[in-house]
Amino acid sequence: MAAEMPGGFAGKILRIDLTNERVTTEDISPATARKFLGGAGLGAKILWEEVPPNVTWDSPENRLIMASGPLAGSPVWGTGSLCVVTKGAMTGGATSTQAQGFFGTNLKYSGYDAIVLQGKASRWVYVYIKDDTVELRDASHLLGKDTWGTQDALYDELGLVGHNLSVYGIGPAGEHLVRFAMIEGDYGHVASKNGCGAVMGSKNVKCVAIVRGTKGVRIQDPAGMYEAADEISYDVRTDPSSSSLYQYGTLPGPTNNYAAGALCIKNYQTNVFPEPDKLTLWEAPNIRGAFEHRRHQCNGCGMVHCHMSIMPAGLHQGEIVDEPESEGLAGCGPQLGITSPVDSTWLNTQVDKAGVDVNEWGWVAGWTIECLEKGYLTKEQVGIDVKWNDVESANKLLQMIARREGFGNLLAEGVKRAAEAIGGPAYDCAVFTMKGNTPRSHDHRGRWSELFDTAVGSGGTIESCGTVKPTEIGLPARVDPFDADEVARSAGVSLGRRQFEDSTGACIFTIRTSLELICRALNAVTGFDYDKEEAMTFGKRIAAMFRAYNLRCGIGPELERPSPRYGSTPINGPAEGQNILPHWDNMRRIYYDLNGYDLETGRPLPSMLRELGLEELVAQIWGTMVATSNK
Numbered sequence: 001m002a003a004e005m006p007g008g009f010a011g012k013i014l015r016i017d018l019t020n021e022r023v024t025t026e027d028i029s030p031a032t033a034r035k036f037l038g039g040a041g042l043g044a045k046i047l048w049e050e051v052p053p054n055v056t057w058d059s060p061e062n063r064l065i066m067a068s069g070p071l072a073g074s075p076v077w078g079t080g081s082l083c084v085v086t087k088g089a090m091t092g093g094a095t096s097t098q099a100q101g102f103f104g105t106n107l108k109y110s111g112y113d114a115i116v117l118q119g120k121a122s123r124w125v126y127v128y129i130k131d132d133t134v135e136l137r138d139a140s141h142l143l144g145k146d147t148w149g150t151q152d153a154l155y156d157e158l159g160l161v162g163h164n165l166s167v168y169g170i171g172p173a174g175e176h177l178v179r180f181a182m183i184e185g186d187y188g189h190v191a192s193k194n195g196c197g198a199v200m201g202s203k204n205v206k207c208v209a210i211v212r213g214t215k216g217v218r219i220q221d222p223a224g225m226y227e228a229a230d231e232i233s234y235d236v237r238t239d240p241s242s243s244s245l246y247q248y249g250t251l252p253g254p255t256n257n258y259a260a261g262a263l264c265i266k267n268y269q270t271n272v273f274p275e276p277d278k279l280t281l282w283e284a285p286n287i288r289g290a291f292e293h294r295r296h297q298c299n300g301c302g303m304v305h306c307h308m309s310i311m312p313a314g315l316h317q318g319e320i321v322d323e324p325e326s327e328g329l330a331g332c333g334p335q336l337g338i339t340s341p342v343d344s345t346w347l348n349t350q351v352d353k354a355g356v357d358v359n360e361w362g363w364v365a366g367w368t369i370e371c372l373e374k375g376y377l378t379k380e381q382v383g384i385d386v387k388w389n390d391v392e393s394a395n396k397l398l399q400m401i402a403r404r405e406g407f408g409n410l411l412a413e414g415v416k417r418a419a420e421a422i423g424g425p426a427y428d429c430a431v432f433t434m435k436g437n438t439p440r441s442h443d444h445r446g447r448w449s450e451l452f453d454t455a456v457g458s459g460g461t462i463e464s465c466g467t468v469k470p471t472e473i474g475l476p477a478r479v480d481p482f483d484a485d486e487v488a489r490s491a492g493v494s495l496g497r498r499q500f501e502d503s504t505g506a507c508i509f510t511i512r513t514s515l516e517l518i519c520r521a522l523n524a525v526t527g528f529d530y531d532k533e534e535a536m537t538f539g540k541r542i543a544a545m546f547r548a549y550n551l552r553c554g555i556g557p558e559l560e561r562p563s564p565r566y567g568s569t570p571i572n573g574p575a576e577g578q579n580i581l582p583h584w585d586n587m588r589r590i591y592y593d594l595n596g597y598d599l600e601t602g603r604p605l606p607s608m609l610r611e612l613g614l615e616e617l618v619a620q621i622w623g624t625m626v627a628t629s630n631k
Contacts, residue, residue, distance in 0.1 A: 169207020253326025
């Protein structure tokens with residue numbers, strides 16, 4: 001008798017062969033569901049098994065995996081989460097990036113746990129899903145539209161509005177294969193890291209449009225699920241570490257980061273706000289209070305953020321914009337010398353509509369402005385003159401990049417490749433990792449945990465820092481941000497938690513609670529018996545798979561370092577004089593030791609792979625001789 005599929009799983013992967021325009025389904029076994037859950041976990045499995053190292057990010061043989069998790073569609077807040085896994089355009093390695101909204105729930109209600117796009121369509125298409133109906137439809141009328149315009153057009157075409165239709169796709173940037181193009185949906189929710197939108201564009205797919213299905217989700221223990229969901233929401237609302245997040249999302253980020261020396265300002269040239277008298281405008285209540293707004297939450301979410309707002313004055317008065325997250329405010333604000341959060345909010349929305357990652361956009365634009373100011377680039381080279389605190393010229397540059405027009409064609413390659421092409425002092429002032437992935441829009445020189453994590457992580461972005469309730473996994477409640485050994489130990493011990501969360505189908509902000517409570521919710525839905533120890537083992541399993549994948553693609557420890565500007569020493573502000581680089585090699589040793597990675601090669605050791613339940617990877621990573629031994 002076949003084992004019963006756990007609760008929370010549809011039990012099917014939707015396979016779309018774009019080359020042959022063939023749609024099939026593939027069953028997920030209960031064992032696979034238990035071992036890999038969904039989201040990042042299921043994506044890591046498919047990426048490892050199906051995308052060999054000789055496949056480039058823009059090859060038809062690359063896979064674009066769009067997955068939910070077992071909590072999707074459950075009563076837990078924010079369980080419409082989408083996880084995108086692919087071989088990314090920025091690093092040429094593993095990508096794991098999340099978006100919220102309604103996609104994950106709509107996918108699950110249509111009877112699928114994941115979509116795998118493979119091959120390349122011979123024409124521009126969009127994927128239409130309504131329960132068992134899956135079609136590749138002509139998308140020629142959608143070309144050139146921004147991400148919001150695409151959703152508007154499909155609302156009209158399909159006669160649906162609101163949460164009844166979730167559309168996630170690319171803007172002009174993805175169509176033109178901008179390396180840092182992202183996937184956006186539901187007006188402002190983005191899977192932004194490592195060029196996943198460029199991968200979608202390389203397959204001639206404009207978007208995936210999912211009608212809210214009718215199939216529902218089976219929950220193993222409904223009473224236990226509702227009880228756990230209530231406790232999670234109570235914890236998020238009342239715990240001092242998360243209550244501000246509940247009320248304002250990440251809006252407090254700019255002022256909090258500024259106080260810590262971690263707000264990116266003018267491409268890391270300073271940590272002093274350009275117009276100090278305007279700093280109060282960036283306080284969360286004042287940002288929100290500057291706009292007429294309404295809430296625009298994700299599926300089943302009670303958080304008081306993700307607002308849609310109306311521009312209050314100026315050239316763009318009356319336009320609808322989405323309330324940015326902290327990174328959008330910073331990357332479209334102080335990083336470009338912009339001192340008005342209203343201007344930053346408007347520019348952030350243009351970035352979302354164009355379909356580029358706001359983080360890399362900030363580094364590209366800030367680098368361009370600094371190079372123009374210092375004479376490393378000329379106005380004739382760039383085609384326009386872009387200055388600090390000039391939102392209109394920044395938008396012109398954005399549109400050039402999104403369409404690869406003129407100098408925008410080079411900038412569309414990302415700041416690392418652009419800086420390498422220009423060379424000289426222009427190279428020295430660019431912010432990037434040597435792998436080519438994008439730092440978050442913070443000044444990580446004042447937050448060593450994120451700088452280290454961004455450089456050594458394997459999913460195209462940070463993957464271990466920012467652990468909630470760290471004491472439950474044996475870490476201190478607070479870590480000195482400039483104590484190298486503490487930072488490295490924290491990164492090593494906490495590696496795995498985020499991969500676990502990103503595999504559940506829930507937003508990390510709405511499950512900002514203890515691992516024990518998250519496991520209770522997961523177990524109530526699925527019937528599993530996960531505890532916090534197994535949750536961390538699961539996460540380290542997925543982290544090891546992403547690391548092994550990158551190593552197989554030639555992305556080794558020698559690239560786990562910051563660029564000269566990224567690893568530089570702040571000249572003022574709270575982090576003045578602090579520099580991480582003298583401690584780097586020892587930090588990496590601590591991190592590798594804690595996670596069972598070989599110090600010389602970065603490979604997960606055979607003993608660790610076996611401990612993580614990845615025996616089958618030993619021969620592939622270390623060779624058959626080691627696999628057949630007891631080493």
